Amino acid sequence: xxxxxxxxxxxxxxxxxxxxxxxxxxxxxxxxxxxxxxLGAIPESQNRTLISIQKLLPIKEKIELITYPxxxxxxxxxxxGFQPTIIGSISKGKxxxxxxxxxxxxxxxLKIDLLLFAGGDGTARxxxxxxxxxxxxxxxxxxxxxxxxxxxxxxxxxxDLALSFLQKRTIRVREAEVMDIDExxxxxxxxxxxxxxxxxxxYERAHVQSSKAGSPETENFAHQAIAEEIIENMETNYxxxxxPGTTTRAxxxxxxxxxxxxxxxxxxxxKLIANDLNESKLTHYIQGKKAKLIITPIGGQGYILxxxxxxxxxxxxxxxxxxxxxxxxxxxKINSLNGQxxxxxxxxxxxxxxxxxxxxxxxxxxxxxxxxxxx
Amino acid sequence: xxxxxxMKVRNFHQAKWDEPIxxxxxxxxxxxxLLPEIEKEIEAVVGDGVSKIPKHMNREQAPFLPEIxxxxxxxxxxxxxxxxxxxxLNVDIGQGTCTMKYSPKINEIFATSPKIxxxxxxxxxxxxxxxxxxxxxxxxxLREISGLDQFTLQPASGSQAILxxxxxxxxxxxxxxxxxxxxxxxxxxxxxxxxxxxxxxQGYKIIDIYPNQEGLPDIEALKEAISDRTAGLLITNPEDxxxxxxxxxxxxxxxxxVGGLCGYDQANANGILGxxxxxxxxxxxCFFNLHKTFSSPHGCGGxxxxxxxxxxxxIKFLPVPLVCYNGSEYYFDYKVSHTIGKVRSYYGVVPAxxxxxxxxxxxxxxxxxxxxxxxxxxxxxxxxxxxEIKGTSAPYAKGHHRIEQVRYSWNKLTEETGITTEDITNxxxxxxxxxxxxxxxxxVPQPFTLEPTESYSKxxxxxxxxxxxxxxxxxxxxxxxxxxxPHRSVVHKLITDSLDDPDKWAITWRSYxxxxxxxxx
Numbered sequence: 072x073x074x075x076x077x078x079x080x081x082x083x084x085x086x087x088x089x090x091x092x093x094x095x096x097x098x099x100x101x102x103x104x105x106x107x108x109x110l111g112a113i114p115e116s117q118n119r120t121l122i123s124i125q126k127l128l129p130i131k132e133k134i135e136l137i138t139y140p141x142x143x144x145x146x147x148x149x150x151x152g153f154q155p156t157i158i159g160s161i162s163k164g165k166x167x168x169x170x171x172x173x174x175x176x177x178x179x180x181l182k183i184d185l186l187l188f189a190g191g192d193g194t195a196r197x198x199x200x201x202x203x204x205x206x207x208x209x210x211x212x213x214x215x216x217x218x219x220x221x222x223x224x225x226x227x228x229x230x231d232l233a234l235s236f237l238q239k240r241t242i243r244v245r246e247a248e249v250m251d252i253d254e255x256x257x258x259x260x261x262x263x264x265x266x267x268x269x270x271x272x273x274y275e276r277a278h279v280q281s282s283k284a285g286s287p288e289t290e291n292f293a294h295q296a297i298a299e300e301i302i303e304n305m306e307t308n309y310x311x312x313x314x315p316g317t318t319t320r321a322x323x324x325x326x327x328x329x330x331x332x333x334x335x336x337x338x339x340x341x342k343l344i345a346n347d348l349n350e351s352k353l354t355h356y357i358q359g360k361k362a363k364l365i366i367t368p369i370g371g372q373g374y375i376l377x378x379x380x381x382x383x384x385x386x387x388x389x390x391x392x393x394x395x396x397x398x399x400x401x402x403x404k405i406n407s408l409n410g411q412x413x414x415x416x417x418x419x420x421x422x423x424x425x426x427x428x429x430x431x432x433x434x435x436x437x438x439x440x441x442x443x444x445x446x
Numbered sequence: 447x448x449x450x451x452x453m454k455v456r457n458f459h460q461a462k463w464d465e466p467i468x469x470x471x472x473x474x475x476x477x478x479x480l481l482p483e484i485e486k487e488i489e490a491v492v493g494d495g496v497s498k499i500p501k502h503m504n505r506e507q508a509p510f511l512p513e514i515x516x517x518x519x520x521x522x523x524x525x526x527x528x529x530x531x532x533x534x535l536n537v538d539i540g541q542g543t544c545t546m547k548y549s550p551k552i553n554e555i556f557a558t559s560p561k562i563x564x565x566x567x568x569x570x571x572x573x574x575x576x577x578x579x580x581x582x583x584x585x586x587x588l589r590e591i592s593g594l595d596q597f598t599l600q601p602a603s604g605s606q607a608i609l610x611x612x613x614x615x616x617x618x619x620x621x622x623x624x625x626x627x628x629x630x631x632x633x634x635x636x637x638x639x640x641x642x643x644x645x646x647x648q649g650y651k652i653i654d655i656y657p658n659q660e661g662l663p664d665i666e667a668l669k670e671a672i673s674d675r676t677a678g679l680l681i682t683n684p685e686d687x688x689x690x691x692x693x694x695x696x697x698x699x700x701x702x703x704v705g706g707l708c709g710y711d712q713a714n715a716n717g718i719l720g721x722x723x724x725x726x727x728x729x730x731x732c733f734f735n736l737h738k739t740f741s742s743p744h745g746c747g748g749x750x751x752x753x754x755x756x757x758x759x760x761i762k763f764l765p766v767p768l769v770c771y772n773g774s775e776y777y778f779d780y781k782v783s784h785t786i787g788k789v790r791s792y793y794g795v796v797p798a799x800x801x802x803x804x805x806x807x808x809x810x811x812x813x814x815x816x817x818x819x820x821x822x823x824x825x826x827x828x829x830x831x832x833x834e835i836k837g838t839s840a841p842y843a844k845g846h847h848r849i850e851q852v853r854y855s856w857n858k859l860t861e862e863t864g865i866t867t868e869d870i871t872n873x874x875x876x877x878x879x880x881x882x883x884x885x886x887x888x889x890v891p892q893p894f895t896l897e898p899t900e901s902y903s904k905x906x907x908x909x910x911x912x913x914x915x916x917x918x919x920x921x922x923x924x925x926x927x928x929x930x931x932p933h934r935s936v937v938h939k940l941i942t943d944s945l946d947d948p949d950k951w952a953i954t955w956r957s958y959x960x961x962x963x964x965x966x967x
């Protein structure tokens with residue numbers, strides 16, 4: 072019997088997580104890293120990756136583990152008992168995000184079956200810049216900042232999910248958000264997250280919070296139902312501002328309009344006016360006109376404003392008015408909040424308070440939930 | 447040492463037969479029953495029995511049915527039964543929300559008596575007075591239990607009863623000339639899914655309310671939801687969290703204030719029989735599952751019945767016929783002025799009604815109340831013991847008693863060990879326990895729902911707790927054994943990915959052959 076070896080790529084961002092123990096918020100940027108080292112930070116990534124890849128030992132003979140040298144994967148793979156294929160080269164102890172991106176590119180070229188990467192949001196962003204949706208990937212959370220949905224909940228579960236995927240116990244994949252924040256602002260205590268894109272990750276019922284409540288298929292059906300509801304009730308004399316996200320994308324797809332997954336699109340009379348608008352262009356279009364805004368919570372924390380859709384400035388929200396804001400989300404997405412309210416952080420207290428209280432969320436065709444919104 | 451710690455789990459091992467589908471068994475020409483040739487004298491009088499059937503109604507090909515002897519059929523189904531964890535076999539308290547309880551076997555004998563099975567629903571009324579009396583008296587019992595004024599036993603399930611409530615809401619607003627305006631039904635996210643699905647089938651828009659931090663439906667959200675478009679409220683109480691909403695009267699009052707009707711899903715009535723009634727909670731309608739609360743087996747275990755009651759103002763909308771009594775005779779009343787019509791053929795699911803009637807008669811008023819008190823006691827004993835197991839929690843209503851069930855969480859255990867509720871469900875099978883896997887709406891992370899009802903003894907509850915304790919200990923000490931479970935079951939592990947994908951389903955043998963074998967029959 073011929074055993075087809077699965078190719079598994081492994082990239083460790085060796086400095087991810089170093090900032091956390093010493094009270095820094097991330098290690099993006101050389102100065103901060105040096106500061107972290109001076110404060111006595113030790114690499115967290117290696118041990119956490121070990122926990123994850125140990126889960127793959129039962130299929131050690133059936134996979135080819137391909138990784139970069141030294142602390143980017145080789146050391147921990149060997150420590151774990153693998154005999155990895157080593158590619159590329161690095162300057163030991165001085166790796167940067169360019170090494171992450173270079174490794175991702177090399178592994179992409181090798182047509183691997185699954186890419187495991189260990190790091191935080193910054194690492195996920197670097198991987199996304201290279202991989203887009205060309206590979207199935209999965210994040211092992213080892214960084215300080217973990218807002219992206221591409222990470223498993225912990226390293227052990229990343230290993231379990233990877234094992235399941237490689238054993239074909241689960242064959243499904245889904246798009247998961249790559250989020251990152253502006254670290255300079257974050258260190259000053261201001262949280263500003265941005266939606267960078269979507270990576271394709273394996274999906275298994277047992278490994279998602281709302282086990283059995285949803286799946287890529289049921290989510291897709293739910294998106295379709297929401298889109299149907301929105302389109303059926305569209306009024307002819309309104310501009311519709313369509314925010315970022317896969318839920319809002321379904322509306323544009325159903326209308327057969329070009330759209331930007333991460334940007335703000337504008338339609339009127341079910342026809343496209345413009346894609347990927349920034350604040351000033353959007354203001355220009357809707358000045359003196361009636362407009363409705365369609366938004367969905369971005370990421371896993373329930374923010375409807377202020378995360379991933381900063382183009383929607385407080386001025387624009389004031390102009391549109393609370394009654395013209397349409398929030399859409401699948402039940403699965405709401406349920407994954409575990410009862411936590413939706414959040415707003417537009418950057419303007421007055422606007423945020425205006426939106427607080429209870430809001431109707433469109434969850435399907437002729438279906439909505441009344442849900443709490445807080446600061 | 448507590449008794450639970452002494453309790454051991456069983457060394458269970460399920461039978462495994464690799465049993466084929468019945469269509470794969472038997473041989474061409476094999477028969478279970480050989481019918482005798484028609485006798486000439488009889489044929490001379492009644493004909494051959496076939497030629498009178500119009501030609502266009504005759505099928506051209508014989509139906510594709512298994513050709514198999516009686517003995518093989520018997521063995522086939524006996525083997526299949528050994529590959530299940532049925533209600534009569536395991537301690538079924540892990541099937542929370544389903545109100546698993548003992549269905550007395552004597553009631554099966556009543557329902558399968560030829561006195562019942564040989565009846566035909568089209569028989570003259572005078573020849574079916576006995577079964578009509580049972581229908582009528584069951585209606586009277588349920589009136590007492592609910593405080594409402596008239597029941598119909600026609601709906602064949604809880605969901606059909608909800609659909610009937612929804613139809614009555616529609617008929618009521620139609621009667622008042624407000625049907626166009628009132629197009630919204632409000633429910634709660636922890637109510638049963640059919641409370642939203644059934645009115646949606648009717649064309650209603652659905653608004654649902656999420657729970658507050660205490661796990662109760664958020665009354666502030668309800669205020670936001672109600673309007674002059676509200677047609678009604680369909681709600682479960684207690685919800686599947688086992689928490690009774692003490693503000694339920696405020697909910698029904700608020701709906702009435704805006705002109706809506708209130709329908710009560712009493713599928714979770716097992717802890718409140720004889721204690722709290724629909725009438726006092728302000729409901730206009732309610733239904734009971736005779737196949738759950740009233741002991742008739744349910745789901746795959748037996749036919750179901752959703753008994754639906756209304757207050758007197760709504761009797762005129764009930765399905766026809768109603769079973770009535772004029773002092774000397776039971777009869778069908780079709781003269782219901784604004785009836786919604788029939789919701790199923792004939793009058794109701796007779797075996798389910800007979801079993802429920804028998805159960806109520808055997809218990810009486812005090813017995814029904816005792817059922818609830820024991821169910822609640824069992825549940826709260828179980829709650830205390832489950833919370834002593836490492837890695838468990840019971841979200842919401844901390845420190846409060848629950849009614850008849852609790853939705854627990856393994857989230858802490860999952861965080862600490864990577865073992866999920868699905869893994870635990872698979873491992874419990876190794877000890878002969880079935881654990882239910884549907885915990886709608888999945889707000890509680892890593893959920894499991896337990897409902898011990900009044901039927902289970904303390905020893906059985908302790909045995910179940912011992913099973914949970916053992917599996918939780920394994921999750922911490924030997925997670926691989928849990929992760930790779932079940933080890934002693936019919937199949938090792940089910941790949942359930944295809945369950946959500948209609949393209950992968952084949953729900954009949956014929957569609958399986960067509961879809962997967964490219965074989966047309």
